[in-house]
Amino acid sequence: MSGPGDHQVADSIEPADVQTLTMARALNAGLRRAMESDPTVLVMGEDVGALGGVFRVTDGLAKDFGDERVIDTPLAESGIVGAAIGLAMRGYRPVCEIQFDGFIYPAFDQLVSQLAKMHYRTAGAVRVPVVVRVPYGGGIGAVEHHSESPEAYFAHTAGLRVVTCATPQDAHWMIQQAIASDDPVMFFEPKRRYWDKGSVDLRAASAPLDRARVVRSGERLTIAAYGPMVRTALDAATVAEHEGISIEVVDLRSLSPLDVPTLVASVERTRRLVVVHEAQTFLGMGAEIAARITEACFYQLEAPVLRVGGFHTPYPASRVEEDYLPDVDRVLEAADRVLAY
């Protein structure tokens, strides 16, 4: 099935090739391929040039593509996004890096009032194919404002696509699909998974950009997760299996649009759903998913949809982040509760 962002990104097939890469390297290779195949693709942000980004995701790109295409910008997030909009109006496809999740708020107006609405207010005359890469989430022992999960702000905004990768394979392909999309895309990268290794099939993407994927089949309940929590959900499912509980895990991948049909198909079989994310549960993605699944699967559900996520506090000091972040035990606790109905 074809869908948005499902462009011919697999055109330049190299010899059958599967490599083991970290997520950061998989992203780097994806950016490189996008820049090689389209000269209008630019990378811009703070420290993305000589340094290769604070997480080295843009490592080597400045050397190979030059500083006209890999732009170390002034330290101004609104400026990065605002300038990217202007570049897009002139025919370029800028890929912006926001250095950390908590630094995105100075760009909020440019993202939600400018980037998201440009195509709409010009009645389709102006396309702004800007990708905004955001390393997000906690678990790395960072200082304040370096561990946040702001994705729901953007999923709430019409006009933006919001996606997040959980594996090196998806990181590699989804960044290329996002760049190929003619819509603005918020691309959330789970920073604590940057160094996780996984096999990357350089020949083909796993799925179109706006689709969820069942990443583990199971019978008794479904866990919907995305980004950094996919691995946590899979780990929980492995533990549960030892206890004789079969859990299905869905990687949402796209937060706007949400792939509701894939979730519904899963819950119609398992009849139970737990949604897991790092972001606060209050008005988070889980709230929307719970409402949608309750409406679509009301007569199939054996239990209310439960949520596991961050508490309604600012992200705490990193010495207690282990207690803030959902982990395997918190996920299993919710699984127990949803199965107790």
Added chain:
Amino acid sequence: MSDLASPRGPAGPRSVPPGGEAIDFVQLLTPDGARKRPAEYPLDVDADTLRGFYRDLVLLRRFDTEATALQRHGELGLWAPLLGQEAAQIGAGRALAPQDFAFPTFREHGLTWCRGVDPAQVLALFRGASLGGWDPAVHNLHLYSIVIGTQVLHAAGYAMGIQRDGHVGTGDPARDTAVLACFGDGATSQGDVNEAFVFASVFNLPVVFFCQNNQFAISEPNQRQSRIPLYRRASGFGFPGVRVDGNDVLAVYAVTRDALDRARRGEGPTFIEAYTYRMGAHTTSDDPSRYRPTGELEHWQQLDPIDRLVEYLLLTQTGDERYFAEIAAEADALGVRVREACRSIPNPLPESMFDHVHVEPHAQVDADRAWFRAYQSSFETAGGAA
């Protein structure tokens, strides 16, 4: 005027009688219609060009007056009058080369005029029939921006694109391209505007920052935005700033043309402060009587941008009463056309609200559209059954 004024409240400088301080700015035409010839801004304009400026100013003022009246008659939800700022906008708009690209504020009716946007397209936004009104690529003019100063960053980014296209400093007058970024005195306090200055400066971008200092950000006098004359901000960012008499169309034209030329040559950005006055309200929802100092409007009316050009045209025998009558008749005809065009702007179809949210299909928008369609047709069915 003292550049570094001592701290003083917003009422401070306004206690000085209007005109009591000589404002240091580039002027080519005095309020009495006398021609000045500053060496830095040589300008030779032929009779047709001069008359063209006059026609622009008069027709633009008529358009603006009609739009204000249309709001009073309930045909527009809102209007942002430009009364008093005609020379600043026409001078800048006429300085643009065809390939240049401009980013307007929401008061830039002079720029839309110069760029050939149909008045009805401008009114559509204020009538509530559109969020934009025209295709930016057709007119090389971006849409009006409502959030103050945001467009200035877009202008900087667009200029980065021009640079990457290699359309700067080639010496080919049909190829080299500049960007005009418009904003007001209030916008100079916005982070986006200051970030745009930084981008333009460090990347040496082909952009001209055109600030109309109309003395007010709604009710706040520009002393609430800056302790120094606005044009002097530029030096801190590392590019030239110049203040021009914003009610002098010749001076604004000369100064803007010079800055655009400089940008196209690859010599980087310029900040222009067009010193003018908003003679009308901020918008039709505003009440300037609550904040405008007594006598100030009358003072600025003596500095009217059209009056001085009339004097100059008469003085140089470039225009006579017959010519002025011709333009007045054309303005009347424009008024009729604008009123008719405004009333005939169609309301958008409700379902069109779902159009263009994204370029590519989006499941949520599609689902909402489908629901809305079914909901609407349910009334039709019910009505038919009854």
